[in-house]
Amino acid sequence: MAGLLFVPGGDALAQAEPTALIDQHHCMFCHTTNGPFSAPSFHQIAERYRNKRSADVMLENKLRLGGKAHWGDMSMPLSADRGGPISPEDAHTLVQWVLGQ
Numbered sequence: 001m002a003g004l005l006f007v008p009g010g011d012a013l014a015q016a017e018p019t020a021l022i023d024q025h026h027c028m029f030c031h032t033t034n035g036p037f038s039a040p041s042f043h044q045i046a047e048r049y050r051n052k053r054s055a056d057v058m059l060e061n062k063l064r065l066g067g068k069a070h071w072g073d074m075s076m077p078l079s080a081d082r083g084g085p086i087s088p089e090d091a092h093t094l095v096q097w098v099l100g101q
């Protein structure tokens, strides 16, 4: 499944909503696509990082391994505490989708 979603360099394609991944990792439990909820919306996140070089790499690592909070005091729980570990391919797919919001 992940292999089907991951197309190297195929970011335009990756922006189709990766619904299965989003469900599996409960992203929408805390985020909405547009409108702040308990976490910044994916649209806010996209506005902030869209034009920053290497932001996607930072965000992929953060999704998989965690990192310090950028939006307030509450940081995102580790992937192990959400839906389980996220592969590099899945993190790439998710981040490309978020940045397209």
Ligand code: HEC
Pocket (backbone or CB within 6 Å): 022, 025, 026, 027, 028, 029, 030, 031, 038, 039, 040, 045, 059, 062, 063, 068, 069, 070, 071, 072, 073, 074, 075, 076, 077, 082, 094, 095, 098
């Ligand atoms: C349990 C709640 C929760 C879940 C589930 C969750 N997030 Fe988050 N997320 C947060 C919070 C809180 C923040 C703000 C953290 C911060 O200040 O950096 C955040 C921040 C982010 C950021 C911005 C990180 C940064 O450094 O600015 C991205 C991208 C993101 N989430 C993507 C996702 C994706 C994709 C999923 C599903 C795989 C997901 N989140 C699931 C709570 C959650």
